Amino acid sequence: MRTVAVFNIKGGVxxxxxxxxxxxxxxxxxxxxxxxxxxxxxxxxxYFRVRDGIDAKLKHVVRGKRPLDELIRGTDHEGLDLLPADxxxxxxxxxxxxxxxxxxxxxxxxxxxxSRYDHLFLDCAPSMSLVSESVFGAxxxxxxxxxxxxxxxxxxxxLAAHLAASERRRPKVLPFFCMVDLRKSMHRELVRSEERRxxxxxxxxxxxxxxxxxxxxxxxxxxxxxxxxxADRAFRELWLEAMTAVGSWLGWAAQGxxxxxxxxxxxxxxxx
Amino acid sequence: xxxxxxxxxxxxxxxxxxxxALARAFxxxxxxxxxxxxAYLDTFDWLIHAGGATLSAIDERGGIVxxxxxxxxxxxxxxxxxxxxxxxxxxxxxxxxxxLSGLVGCRRLLPVVRLDMRRSGLRVExxxxxxxxxxxxxxxxxxxxxxxxQARRVPPTIEVAAVRGYAAVATRIGxxxxxxxxxxPVKSARLERVLALAGRAPGGRSSKLRLELDxxxxxxxxxxxxxxxxxxxxxxxxxxxxxxxxxxxLHDYRVAVRRTRSALGQVKHVLPxxxxxxxxxxxxxxxxxxxxxxxxxxxxxxxxxxxETLGETDRPGLDALASWLRHRREQERQRLLGVLDGDGxxxxxxxxxxxxxxxxxxxxxxxxxxxAGDDPTRHARRPIREVAARRIRRAYRRxxxxxxxxxxxxxxxxxxxxxxxxxxxxxxxxxxTSVFDxxxxxxxxxxxxxxxDNLGDLNDLAVQQEALADFARELxxxxxxxxxxxxxxxxxxxxxxxxxxxxxxRFRRCFSEFDDxxxxxxxxxxxxxGRAGTP
Numbered sequence: 001m002r003t004v005a006v007f008n009i010k011g012g013v014x015x016x017x018x019x020x021x022x023x024x025x026x027x028x029x030x031x032x033x034x035x036x037x038x039x040x041x042x043x044x045x046x047y048f049r050v051r052d053g054i055d056a057k058l059k060h061v062v063r064g065k066r067p068l069d070e071l072i073r074g075t076d077h078e079g080l081d082l083l084p085a086d087x088x089x090x091x092x093x094x095x096x097x098x099x100x101x102x103x104x105x106x107x108x109x110x111x112x113x114x115s116r117y118d119h120l121f122l123d124c125a126p127s128m129s130l131v132s133e134s135v136f137g138a139x140x141x142x143x144x145x146x147x148x149x150x151x152x153x154x155x156x157x158x159l160a161a162h163l164a165a166s167e168r169r170r171p172k173v174l175p176f177f178c179m180v181d182l183r184k185s186m187h188r189e190l191v192r193s194e195e196r197r198x199x200x201x202x203x204x205x206x207x208x209x210x211x212x213x214x215x216x217x218x219x220x221x222x223x224x225x226x227x228x229x230x231a232d233r234a235f236r237e238l239w240l241e242a243m244t245a246v247g248s249w250l251g252w253a254a255q256g257x258x259x260x261x262x263x264x265x266x267x268x269x270x271x272x
Numbered sequence: 273x274x275x276x277x278x279x280x281x282x283x284x285x286x287x288x289x290x291x292x293a294l295a296r297a298f299x300x301x302x303x304x305x306x307x308x309x310x311a312y313l314d315t316f317d318w319l320i321h322a323g324g325a326t327l328s329a330i331d332e333r334g335g336i337v338x339x340x341x342x343x344x345x346x347x348x349x350x351x352x353x354x355x356x357x358x359x360x361x362x363x364x365x366x367x368x369x370x371x372l373s374g375l376v377g378c379r380r381l382l383p384v385v386r387l388d389m390r391r392s393g394l395r396v397e398x399x400x401x402x403x404x405x406x407x408x409x410x411x412x413x414x415x416x417x418x419x420x421x422q423a424r425r426v427p428p429t430i431e432v433a434a435v436r437g438y439a440a441v442a443t444r445i446g447x448x449x450x451x452x453x454x455x456x457p458v459k460s461a462r463l464e465r466v467l468a469l470a471g472r473a474p475g476g477r478s479s480k481l482r483l484e485l486d487x488x489x490x491x492x493x494x495x496x497x498x499x500x501x502x503x504x505x506x507x508x509x510x511x512x513x514x515x516x517x518x519x520x521x522l523h524d525y526r527v528a529v530r531r532t533r534s535a536l537g538q539v540k541h542v543l544p545x546x547x548x549x550x551x552x553x554x555x556x557x558x559x560x561x562x563x564x565x566x567x568x569x570x571x572x573x574x575x576x577x578x579x580e581t582l583g584e585t586d587r588p589g590l591d592a593l594a595s596w597l598r599h600r601r602e603q604e605r606q607r608l609l610g611v612l613d614g615d616g617x618x619x620x621x622x623x624x625x626x627x628x629x630x631x632x633x634x635x636x637x638x639x640x641x642x643x644a645g646d647d648p649t650r651h652a653r654r655p656i657r658e659v660a661a662r663r664i665r666r667a668y669r670r671x672x673x674x675x676x677x678x679x680x681x682x683x684x685x686x687x688x689x690x691x692x693x694x695x696x697x698x699x700x701x702x703x704x705t706s707v708f709d710x711x712x713x714x715x716x717x718x719x720x721x722x723x724x725d726n727l728g729d730l731n732d733l734a735v736q737q738e739a740l741a742d743f744a745r746e747l748x749x750x751x752x753x754x755x756x757x758x759x760x761x762x763x764x765x766x767x768x769x770x771x772x773x774x775x776x777x778r779f780r781r782c783f784s785e786f787d788d789x790x791x792x793x794x795x796x797x798x799x800x801x802g803r804a805g806t807p
Contacts, residue, residue, distance in 0.1 A: 030337065030350035031367065049402035074436030076395075076403040079350065081436055118349075118367055219401075 001114040002246050004121050005139035005171070009155040011126035014145040014178040016043040017212050019123035021235040022143075022242065024221035027080035031118035034072065034081045038092070038135075039125040042085030048075045049219050050084050058088040061109075062095040068109055069116075077221075081117075093130045102130045103168065107138035128162065136163070139171040141246045144199075145178035145206070148190035153197075160198035174245050176238060177205035179212075202245070204238040207231065277446050278462070279455040281428040287409040290430060290453045291394060294407060297448060298396045305392040308410075311356070312387075312463055315379040316518050323375040326463050329356045340368055343461055345433075357381060361594070377576045380518045385466050386415045389426065396441060404438040405445055407431070414466045424469045429458060487657035487707040491542045492631075492649070494656035498535055498703050500628045502528045507621075514612065516605060519569040526566055529559045534699040538663050541651040544632045551627075554620050561611045568601040570732050571739045578736075578764050589760025593743055660704040661799040667697040668795055671720075675783045684734060687779070691727035698724060712798035719786045726775060726782040733772045740765055 006019040016039070023035040037044040042052035050073050056066040072081050096102035110120065124135055136142070144159070146152045156175055163170050175197075181187050191205065206212070211222055211231040218225040222232045281287030295302065309331040314320045320327050325348065330337045336356060340349045349368035360376055363369040389412035396405035411428035430449060434442035449455045458465065483501050485494050505528040512521030533555045536548060575594055582590055611617060651659050671693045678686050698720055705713045744761045747754040785791075 030352055032347070032349070049400045051398075051400065051402075072436055074403075074438070079347065 001110075001117050002119050003110070003139045003141075004119070004242065004246055005124055005135045005142050006121065006145065007124045007132065007135060007139075007142045008126060008144050008146070008152075009128050009158060010147075010152060013126075013147050013152065014206060014212070015039075015126070016047070016123055017215060018143065018145050018178070018206070018235075018238070019121045020044050020047050020215070021221050021223070022239050023080060023119070023121040024077060024223060025236060025239040026119045026121075026243075027077055028223065030079065032079055032081075032116065033119045033121070034083065034113065034117040035121045035123060036083040037085035037123050038089060038131065039085055039123055040087050040089040040092075041125070042087070044123045045082065045084040047215055047219055047221070048082050050075070050082055052085045052087070054084060054086045058086065058091060058095050059098065062092070062099045062105060064109060068113060077224075089125070096130045096134055103133045103137045106131075106134040110138055128158075136166075136171055137169065141172040141174050141242070143242055144173060144175040146175045146201075147179050148177050148187040150186075150190075153190065157196065157198055172245065173199045174202055174242060175199050176202040176241075179208045180205050181208040202238065202241045204234065204241045206234045206238060277432050277442070278458040278465075279430045279432070279446075279449045280458050281409060281411075281430050281455060284409075284411055284428050286455075287411070287428040287430055288392075290449060290455060291392070291407065291409055293453060294396075294445065294448060295394055297452075298394075298405075298445065299398070300394045300396045300407075303393045303395060305390060308387070308389045308391055310387045310389070312384045312466070313356070313381045314384050315376050316382055316512070317379075317520060319376045319379060320372075321463075325371075325375060327372065327381070338363075338368060340371055345462065356383075373576060373579075378519070378572045380516075382517065384416070385463075387426065387466060388412050388415075396445060404435050405441040406433040406435070407445060408433070414469050416467070416469075426466065426469060429465075430455065431462075483703075483706055485656060485704070485706045488655045490653045491539070491656045491659040492652035494707075495535060495539055495542055496628055496631065499532060502532045502535070503624060503628060506532075510612070514609065519566075519573065522562060522566060522569060526559065526562050529555055529562070530695070531699045531703060533559060534696050535703060538667065538696055538700055539651075539659065540663075541648060542659065543649070543652075545648050547627060547632050551620075551624060554616075558611075558617075558620070561608055565601065565604045565608050567735045567739065568597055568604060571736050572597050572601065574732060574736050578767060582760060582763055586756070586760040586763050589757040590764070592754075592757040593740070593760065593764075596743055596746075597739065656704070657707040660700065660707060664697065664700050664704070664799060665795070667693070667700055671697050672787055675723075675787060678779075678783070680780075684730070687727060687730055691724065691731060694720060694724050694727060708798055712794065715794055716791070716798060719788070719791055723782045723786045726778055730772065730775050730779070733768050733775065737765065737768050737772070740768070 004022070006015045006022075008015055019035060019037075023033050027033040035044060035048075037052075045052040054061065054071045056071060060066045061068070061071070068083060072083055074080075075082050096105050099105055101108075113120070122135055122139065124132060142159075144156065146156055159173070163173070177191055180191060182191075207230060209229075209231040211226045211229050214225070215222060222229065222235060226232055279290075281290060291302075294300070311329045313327045313329060324343050326341050326343070328339050328341070330339060332352075335352055335354050338349075338351045338353060338357075339347055341347050349366070349371055351363065351366050351368040353363060357363050358380055359378060360369055360372040360381070361378065363372070389410045391408050391410040393406060393408035395403045396407065398404050408431045409428060410426075410431065412426050413423040414426050415423050432442050432445050432449070446457070450457055460468075483498060485497065506525055509521045509525040509528070512518065513525050533552070536543070536552050536555065572594065575590065575597075579587070579590060671690065674686075674690050674693055678690060698717065701713055701717055701720075740761055744758065744765075747758050747761070749758070
């Protein structure tokens with residue numbers, strides 16, 4: 001199972017849109033995919049029309065007394081399941097701390113799911129906390145949506161400094177530009193400039209687009225209601241690049257075996 | 273999608289009525305009717321089915337989607353490909369390929385049944401318009417591939433698929449269909465239902481000889497019946513062997529040839545010398561002609577076990593080895609086809625068939641001038657039970673004597689000879705089971721089989737070792753392009769040597785379990801006592 005955490009210390013940068021669309025594309029390509037909505041706001045859960053709230057006490061979940069397996073919900077899309085958000089996740093830090101070994105806890109809880117799913121996406125809440133430490137311990141890669149602004153780049157530097165100071169296992173960090181508006185000069189400059197980049201950026205970027213905002217109206221991934229749009233194409237490119245970077249077979253299959261790869265992209269993925 | 277349950281709709285009209293009633297009782301959206309074409313694939317001996325899974329190829333615009341499900345219908349892996357694969361190794365590297373290789377190794381995938389279905393259905397929703405259950409009415413036709421390609425009607429069925437985390441909804445829908453609509457639930461899984469329609473049932477294909485001999489029958493007649501059954505088996509497997517459907521056809525063909533050779537060589541003083549002189553060398557040659565091909569098959573089958581022991585970096589090297597082996601295998605197969613298409617083989621088939629049907633020509637019988645004790649066919653008229661028991665006792669004593677002589681430092685050749693001795697014993701037991709007490713013979717075959725498996729594994733490992741060494745010799749030691757393949761060969765050779773050592777250590781235990789006074793007593797008893805009702 002490849003685990004990709006969509007993470008940023010900053011909020012409102014497009015984490016949920018990224019997690020939802022990428023998870024959908026993985027499932028549409030035929031791999032068993034799980035999305036865990038770790039954000040107490042429950043936006044990803046809302047996009048999939050799943051009622052948020054898990055019928056279990058948070059401490060029981062964190063201590064492994066209620067297997068995650070029982071809390072998973074199927075989405076409307078073949079091969080894509082969701083672990084819904086719960087408002088109690090705002091106390092996830094405390095629960096992790098009480099359960100002991102907080103940094104390894106998440107990875108431990110996910111263990112039993114490894115044989116059930118090929119890809120796991122974590123939609124993380126903004127902030128730097130014990131929860132994010134635990135996410136760093138469990139993820140193969142951090143996908144970091146970054147708006148081309150000075151403040152955003154600064155939080156990326158903070159993340160780099162934090163990871164560098166840590167002696168623990170570090171996930172691969174994959175920043176990419178998000179909500180890019182080329183009408184703004186600062187966006188143009190920062191996207192072109194190679195300065196202030198603690199990690200190499202992915203080539204794909206997501207433009208600022210009203211299509212992304214419409215996900216809240218349609219309550220569905222973009223590929224469902226706006227297949228072929230600019231935003232849809234951008235997320236597909238991002239998905240492919242991210243899959244290649246985390247070493248998923250899908251990434252290189254799509255590139256190496258062209259026919260096969262093209263087929264993955266030929267249709268937005270049928271909904272059965 | 274989670275496991276589903278099905279209900280018999282009886283007719284399409286009835287099915288549509290039930291769906292309409294469902295739509296009134298549950299918040300739902302109807303889905304566009306669609307046509308789904310789907311073929312189920314499996315190996316000829318149902319390895320996927322035996323592994324608790326189904327593999328189907330679903331026709332989609334611009335390609336097909338392969339779907340590996342478990343028996344309850346949950347999708348384990350999906351993969352979009354350009355065309356249906358013949359082998360697991362035809363697929364791009366993917367979890368589905370890995371899972372499928374684990375089930376079928378390098379067996380060929382054959383279409384089992386093809387479905388052409390019309391589906392219409394409903395999505396049951398909650399108040400957020402989230403899908404919480406799916407209901408599909410389907411009907412259509414099924415064509416079984418062993419069934420003369422005759423299309424059969426698949427009766428309309430309503431399937432209820434639960435969405436994960438919403439099992440209660442599916443239960444409510446099921447209850448509604450069964451109790452409110454009076455539709456009977458269907459117990460068996462979808463594939464089984466369809467196969468039953470197409471006149472097929474999953475199950476093994478056995479190379480076991482099913483032959484009932486009369487213990488009192490004269491040995492010559494009985495032996496010809498046995499040889500006839502073996503010849504039929506050979507001929508039955510010839511087609512699959514020629515078309516290269518699966519390595520198992522060659523294997524069964526070879527077993528039949530080997531049993532024939534065993535019967536000709538072991539059962540002495542029954543067939544006239546002229547017959548033996550004509551056919552024994554021919555069958556020996558035929559057996560030899562298949563040796564290399566079988567070794568290559570063994571090696572390819574063994575690669576899957578080796579794959580487990582390799583790290584990611586050695587996989588490309590293994591793939592290089594596999595394609596080299598497949599190339600050699602193809603050459604070897606062409607050579608064998610040359611033998612099978614030759615005049616010599618045609619003459620053997622014709623003459624052997626005539627002998628089996630009509631018996632030896634009169635002049636081929638006892639040569640004049642033999643003393644009574646020297647008559648080369650002196651056992652021909654004796655009851656088969658007596659003749660067989662005598663041969664089996666001898667073969668048993670030979671295995672014991674040779675096995676005891678094998679010490680810890682004995683060369684591999686000695687173990688190989690013991691394996692051949694064991695095979696001869698096993699073939700005799702199997703060929704003549706029906707003239708003894710079946711259960712008693714089965715009790716003898718069991719410890720022998722354990723010993724033979726051990727010796728067989730030792731032999732297979734030696735074969736793999738040799739082929740690997742051949743492969744490694746052909747690789748240019750200086751060429752960086754072959755570095756991965758060389759490294760993989762070295763790793764594999766190490767792993768094989770390790771397994772060989774382990775099997776060699778196990779040999780002592782396997783043999784002593786066979787060389788046991790209790791087994792000896794069972795032998796004596798089984799060969800003494802005939803079948804019930806026989807004097």
